[in-house]
Every structure is written in structure tokens, then in C-alpha cells.
Amino acid sequence: MGVPSVMVLPLLVVFAAGIYYIYNEVIQFMSKSLVRNKVVVITDAVSGVGTECAHLFHKAGARLILCGATWDKLESLYDSLITDSDxxxxxxxxxxxxxxxDMDSMEDxxxxxxxxxxxxxxxxxxxxxxxxxPIQSVSLEMDRNIMDINYFGPSTLTKGVLPAMMSRRSGHVILVNSIxxxxxxxxxxxxxxxxxxAQAFFDCLRAEVEEYGILVSTISHTFINAAEPPPAVKTAPKQNLFAKYISSQLSHGVRPSVLANEILxxxxxxxxxxxxxxxxxRVALYLRSLFPPFLFSVLAAGVKDSVLGEQMQ
Known part of the structure; x- marks a missing residue:
């Protein structure tokens, strides 16, 4: 007895969903098996993304080296990992x-x-x-501090672990950057x-170490959204609508758990x-390359309306 024609489409949907589920399960299993016994360093393990990464890689059997500026938070994370694992x-x-x-401590x-x-x-x-x-309100000391944490720190640590990677002709460096x-x-x-x-440094590094079997990856994301979306706020009707739309799209951040899974x-x-x-x-990136005057105009209009200045993250 044949299957009624009206049942063909639902059955196909169920079959496709089953295949997709199995595929995801296989990918997850492969991800975990590939990092088993690997020595993995997480530079800010006590942050939202770092903590999520620590749990994922720990459960997958990696040999973790967890870094952070606060010993109490590191110990708390250590306890949670040990408690929740076999x-x-x-x-x-x-x-x-x-x-x-503290760049002076980097050698140690x-x-x-x-x-x-x-x-x-x-x-x-x-x-x-x-x-x-605003640019005019940022001190030189603050500029230097941001460059230390976002650029000089990661690049210095990478240079420190690079010789061992080159001698073993293997390794993977991942920069969690930003769009x-x-x-x-x-x-x-x-x-x-x-x-x-940081993007430029790791792009150069990728080309220079490829012959040693070392892989360099960059992950560019919008802002990390660790909180629930705020309630909608009514805005003035005279604001630039196109700039407002762009800012609202850019404010849709990525959840720490999603980003951590992407890193794995x-x-x-x-x-x-x-x-x-x-x-x-993504469209804005293309506009920056192909039609920069248009993008510049939109951003400037957004600043005038105080939309991008208040909402962009």
C-alpha cells in the first residue's frame, strides 16, 4: 500500500530533520574527540566566553591552562570544572x-x-x-591600556608560545577579535x-607560519550579549531611520555560549x-570596500542623530 501524496512532504521534512540532527551530533562528537589530550590555553578564562570555552574544552578532555587576572575567580572556575566532570x-x-x-610581567x-x-x-x-x-575625551594613557590588552598582550603571548609550535610543526592560534x-x-x-x-598582526602571522604546519584563525563577531535584550524604547520621530536601522542590527550581539561553541x-x-x-x-563591510562615501555618510548622519552613538556596541 503506497503512502498518500499528502504525507510525502511531512515525511520528507521529518527525514531531513533527522539527518540534520544526526549530522550535528556527529560534528559535536568529532569536535570533542579532536581536542582530547590537547594542551589548550584560554587567555581570559574568567570572562563569559572564556568560562563557556573552559567548560566545553574541559568536558572534551583537553589539558587546560586557564589564565585570568583574578586568582579567586580562577579558583572558582577550577572548582566548578572539577565538580561537574568525570x-x-x-x-x-x-x-x-x-x-x-601589565606588559612587564609577560616574560614570566x-x-x-x-x-x-x-x-x-x-x-x-x-x-x-x-x-x-568621543575621540577628544580619550587620554593617551587609556589608548595605551587598550592597545596593551587588545593587541600587545595577545601578540606577545603568541610570540612566546610560537617557538615550541614551530619546533613541533603543529599548533593552532585563535584570535577572538571583533567585527x-x-x-x-x-x-x-x-x-x-x-x-x-590585532587583525593585521594575525593575518601576517598566518602566512608566515603556514610552512610550519601552524594554523591561525580569526573569529570576528559583533558585541558579546551576555544579558537579555532590553525592552524597546520609544525614540524621537525625526531621527535618521536608515542609521537607526543599521544601529539596531549591529546591537544584536552574539551569546557567549554560541561564540564558545564556534571556537570549538x-x-x-x-x-x-x-x-x-x-x-x-556584513553589508556594511562590503560598502566599506565598494562604496565608502555612502557608508561614511550614513555613519555621520547617525552620529548627528545620536542614534549610533547611543546604541552601537
């Missing part, structure tokens, strides 16, 4: 105090990281600090500058570039 399938994480705003930090296992398989540079302010490493928006001058610098998938799939952004920011 000691027969996981390794106890090692903890290292790391503060990129690199030595401590390398002393843990003697080498690093995966380095995840996810430390970052943001600043929202503002490619697209600058108003009131983010120091932040965007540091992200542009990047290790698995060995992707060199990942973009986590909604369509409007």
Missing part, C-alpha cells in the same frame, strides 16, 4: 595569573605557561576591553584601532576566518 575522562586544569595591562607569564606542559597545542586569545567615548577589526564605527576609536592592529568548531574544522554577524554588518 576525573577519569578529564584533566585537572592548570591556573596562571595573566594581566595584559610566558615561562609559566610553557612550564605547565612544555608546549601549547591551541592558544585562544579572547581577552578584550572596550571603550565608548570592528574590519569596520570602525563612531565613538570606538581606541577599541577599533586595537582590533584593526573552529578548532575542529580548521577554518582560518569566521564571521559571526547579522546581514547588516
Amino acid at each position: 576525573p577519569r575522562e578529564t584533566f585537572a586544569p592548570k591556573l596562571v595569573i595573566l594581566d595584559f595591562s 607569564v610566558v615561562a609559566e605557561v610553557m612550564d605547565c606542559y612544555g608546549y601549547v597545542d591551541v592558544l585562544i586569545c579572547n581577552s578584550s576591553v572596550k571603550l565608548k567615548a 570592528q577589526g574590519r569596520l570602525a564605527v563612531p565613538f570606538r576609536s581606541s577599541y577599533a584601532a586595537s582590533k584593526h592592529a 568548531q573552529t578548532v575542529n574544522r580548521k577554518r582560518k576566518e569566521v564571521m559571526l554577524a547579522h546581514p547588516i554588518p
